[in-house]
Amino acid sequence: MEGKDSSLSTQFPKKQTVVETTSDKNNAGQIFKFNTLQETTTAIQNVEMDTLTKFIFLRRKKNDLTKSKVQWDAQENIPFVVKSFTKYECQHGKDRNKTKNLKRQNQFKGPADHMYEAKKYLCVQGSKKMNCTACLNIREILTFPDYKVKTEDKWKKQKTSQHLKTVGFSSVKNSASCFIVLFPSIHDHSGHPVGEVK
Numbered sequence: 001m002e003g004k005d006s007s008l009s010t011q012f013p014k015k016q017t018v019v020e021t022t023s024d025k026n027n028a029g030q031i032f033k034f035n036t037l038q039e040t041t042t043a044i045q046n047v048e049m050d051t052l053t054k055f056i057f058l059r060r061k062k063n064d065l066t067k068s069k070v071q072w073d074a075q076e077n078i079p080f081v082v083k084s085f086t087k088y089e090c091q092h093g094k095d096r097n098k099t100k101n102l103k104r105q106n107q108f109k110g111p112a113d114h115m116y117e118a119k120k121y122l123c124v125q126g127s128k129k130m131n132c133t134a135c136l137n138i139r140e141i142l143t144f145p146d147y148k149v150k151t152e153d154k155w156k157k158q159k160t161s162q163h164l165k166t167v168g169f170s171s172v173k174n175s176a177s178c179f180i181v182l183f184p185s186i187h188d189h190s191g192h193p194v195g196e197v198k
């Protein structure tokens with residue numbers, strides 16, 4: 001692929017924070033932080049439009065905040081916990097219906113049932129699935145800006161983490177939810193055309 005500038009960063013409004021970029025910007029995804037779900041959704045839609053891709057919901061895992069572990073933002077030294085993890089995959093991803101139908105097909109003993117299932121399976125084959133492995137991950141986090149530490153002080157961080165845990169993460173004052181999105185690069189897509197990012 002000869003993408004001139006495949007960096008997705010140019011597609012975002014200026015105010016978004018790039019949390020992390022990997023060294024090879026043509027081959028790896030980028031991580032962005034958004035303050036609201038609306039901003040997150042808009043950014044995803046922009047990427048979908050610019051790259052002619054579409055992501056579909058795969059699964060969401062909500063964390064139990066009473067058991068969460070405090071993590072630290074490496075750039076700002078602000079503590080946070082992860083509230084939920086959501087995964088989306090490319091619409092040309094794995095054909096999960098096909099696997100399901102095949103399994104179901106094997107369970108049927110009668111020939112009539114079998115034929116019915118086989119017909120259904122043929123319909124599914126004409127779907128958009130191409131086994132593309134590109135996916136998009138969203139972590140919803142709860143940050144505690146009041147507990148920012150000024151220096152890289154391990155002991156201070158440990159103390160702060162312990163304090164937050166004792167207070168209870170959902171009871172900490174001035175906490176803020178935000179969304180960290182790991183976008184795939186267009187090179188993560190395979191088996192189908194993608195748009196050129198100009």
Ligand SMILES: [Zn+2]
Binds near residue numbers: 053091092093190
């Ligand atoms: Zn794809």
